[in-house]
Amino acid sequence: MLYIRLRHRLLVDPAHPIKLKDIAELIGEVEIVHALQDIIIYEISKKDKTHVVLDIMFVLDAIKKHVPHVECNVIGPTQTLVEINVRKKKINPFFLIVTWLLLFVGAGLAIIYFHEDVSMQQVHQRIYYMITGEVKEKPLVFQIPYSIGLGVGMILFFNHVFQKRINEEPSPLEVEMFQYQQSLDQYVIHHDEKEQQKDIDRS
Known part of the structure; x- marks a missing residue:
């Protein structure tokens, strides 16, 4: 008997082969867990671009190839979203300064307009x-x-002073970013399923 729980999300380098222990937590007999945790589930290629969705059926198939008679029980999510850590280009200091000035002036004008309105x-x-x-x-x-x-209210609202967090409570901006990331992950998974369905229809 083997219990499997897939991780929701994983960040890897393009050259990193994805092993079972990277995308799943395994509970079972020690010998079986040791035999399976280092098997390679997937290898990143250039066609994968930035994201790969690994389905539980794909994982179970790889497990059965190595230990045919193991009985698997899946707990939790049935898909793992693998984000490929693509090296980003260095930010041009000129564009960084221009963007910072635009945001600074825009935020200042927004505050001024609000106070003028009220x-x-x-x-x-x-x-x-x-x-x-x-x-x-x-x-x-x-x-x-x-x-x-x-100014103090804005610092307390965003719960940060430069890079330092004031307390462990997430700020409203962090909560919104978390919800945005979840929606983005769901979209990528849904889009991958649609692409797979198109491939099935073509064949």
Whole structure:
């Protein structure tokens, strides 16, 4: 008896042959696990580009070739998405600076437009008048702490100070990126299934 649980996702280098222990956790008799964990399931080729989807049927077939009489029980996901770590080109410093400036200016303008829409300066003036009874065009006693609080609030919201995480709780941006990655993985798997179906229809 052998219990198999495929990993949901795997990142490998193009030259790395994918072994069973890379894509699955195995539980069973020690001799069988040792005999199977180092078998090569798949070898990356140029036609694979950036992603490969390994199905449980493909894995079971490879296991049966090495240990024909083993009984396999599959637990968890039935597919592993293998992402090929393609070497990316170095980023041009000029484009990095231009992109950073565009994002910085765009974010600044977005904040300015928001405060203009809600008439934030008039709100500060009104609060200052209600507390002190004086009319002041630039109530810095409110505007300066508010500006500092805006920056601190953004840091707390994204849960990062440069590369350092404030606490272990994921930020909303990390949660959105996680959901995006899950949707992307599901699309790649679904697209692979459609391509396989087309190949079957052609044959």
